[in-house]
Amino acid sequence: MPRHQRTRFKSCTLVPGNRTRVDSPKGAVSITTITRVGWYPMRSSPDDHAVSDARAAMRSTRADLAVTRDTEAGLLRHDLPCGREVAVSDRSAIEWTDATWNPVTGCSKVSPGCAHCYAKAFAERFRGVPGHPYEQGFDLRLWPERLTAPLLWTKPRRVFVNSMSDLFHEGVPDDYVRQVFDVMAAAPQHQFQVLTKRHRRLEALAAQLPWPDNVWMGVSIENDRWVERADALRRVPAAVRFVSAEPLLGPLPSLCLDGLDWLIAGGESGHKRRPTSADWFRDLRDRCSAAGVSFFFKQWGGRYPKAGGRELDGEVWDEYPMPRAELEVPEASEPRFVRAVDGLLPEVDPSLVA
Ligand code: SF4
Numbered sequence: 199m200p201r202h203q204r205t206r207f208k209s210c211t212l213v214p215g216n217r218t219r220v221d222s223p224k225g226a227v228s229i230t231t232i233t234r235v236g237w238y239p240m241r242s243s244p245d246d247h248a249v250s251d252a253r254a255a256m257r258s259t260r261a262d263l264a265v266t267r268d269t270e271a272g273l274l275r276h277d278l279p280c281g282r283e284v285a286v287s288d289r290s291a292i293e294w295t296d297a298t299w300n301p302v303t304g305c306s307k308v309s310p311g312c313a314h315c316y317a318k319a320f321a322e323r324f325r326g327v328p329g330h331p332y333e334q335g336f337d338l339r340l341w342p343e344r345l346t347a348p349l350l351w352t353k354p355r356r357v358f359v360n361s362m363s364d365l366f367h368e369g370v371p372d373d374y375v376r377q378v379f380d381v382m383a384a385a386p387q388h389q390f391q392v393l394t395k396r397h398r399r400l401e402a403l404a405a406q407l408p409w410p411d412n413v414w415m416g417v418s419i420e421n422d423r424w425v426e427r428a429d430a431l432r433r434v435p436a437a438v439r440f441v442s443a444e445p446l447l448g449p450l451p452s453l454c455l456d457g458l459d460w461l462i463a464g465g466e467s468g469h470k471r472r473p474t475s476a477d478w479f480r481d482l483r484d485r486c487s488a489a490g491v492s493f494f495f496k497q498w499g500g501r502y503p504k505a506g507g508r509e510l511d512g513e514v515w516d517e518y519p520m521p522r523a524e525l526e527v528p529e530a531s532e533p534r535f536v537r538a539v540d541g542l543l544p545e546v547d548p549s550l551v552a
Pocket residue numbers: 305306307308309311312315316317318362363364395550551552
């Protein structure tokens with residue numbers, strides 16, 4: 199039997215301090231995590247011990263473990279794809295970011311792009327699990343204890359804010375949104391990527407918020423009905439404005455690229471994914487190129503996020519924006535884009551988030 203047909207996936211979330219028994223076709227694995235809940239540093243962190251424990255358990259039982267670290271949630275998520283190699287990742291699986299920070303979790307659906315929200319599916323798996331960060335499922339929850347986490351990360355990185363929520367959700371108090379922005383302003387070593395579908399609230403609150411150069415503000419647009427989100431975004435004084443056209447559910451002929459710096463595009467993934475068209479992506483890519491807007495093609499989508507690969511017409515499109523303030527200094531002939539390719543491991547894919 200081909201190796202992949204024998205693969206069985208099981209996953210569990212390990213609560214720090216608990217001993218967790220996980221059964222797999224190759225035997226039971228018992229793992230003790232000693233990581234405390236909450237923020238912990240990426241380097242020299244106590245969760246390294248947990249990874250060591252997991253590896254030791256793997257060796258003793260001959261089970262294979264893929265260990266992933268969800269650092270901002272203070273958790274370890276262990277997937278057990280039996281028969282596959284061990285992989286350890288402390289990076290986000292989202293191609294266009296380095297890390298995630300969730301001072302809010304939970305959300306509610308607002309438009310067709312939310313239909314198969316991965317964050318909701320992921321969170322609801324843990325509804326009712328005592329002590330789990332998603333014990334409340336996908337109900338909105340504020341996490342003030344996580345607010346200061348980025349201040350403690352010394353290594354600069356791109357940080358996706360609220361990969362498991364929408365910061366501008368109507369249930370998040372104005373003052374709390376302000377606190378999140380204050381933290382971003384106080385952590386200039388990072389570039390924060392905030393993405394919302396609540397464009398009206400974004401616009402309404404914008405005047406009350408600080409807009410440091412390290413905040414990239416984006417809106418999700420899944421079809422032409424919602425290009426008004428980009429219009430609202432244009433009225434926000436962010437140093438970088440971007441659109442996430444993912445999951446792209448139709449062409450965007452009405453999308454005006456004026457005032458935008460970056461466009462991410464991608465197809466839907468999951469067993470209920472909706473069809474997409476290469477022409478929709480080509481159209482966006484070509485218009486971005488003509489308008490000087492950085493273009494990032496995230497994925498074709500498929501049964502799982504990486505299934506269809508990331509090439510569009512034989513190329514990987516990994517362009518990133520440069521803050522407008524930096525662009526004003528050099529001559530117009532200076533390179534506009536930064537290309538980068540991240541070798542990331544498959545993990546949670548909140549591509550449908552916000
Ligand atoms: S896709 Fe975004 S806006 Fe929609 S429910 Fe999920 S987190 Fe909320």
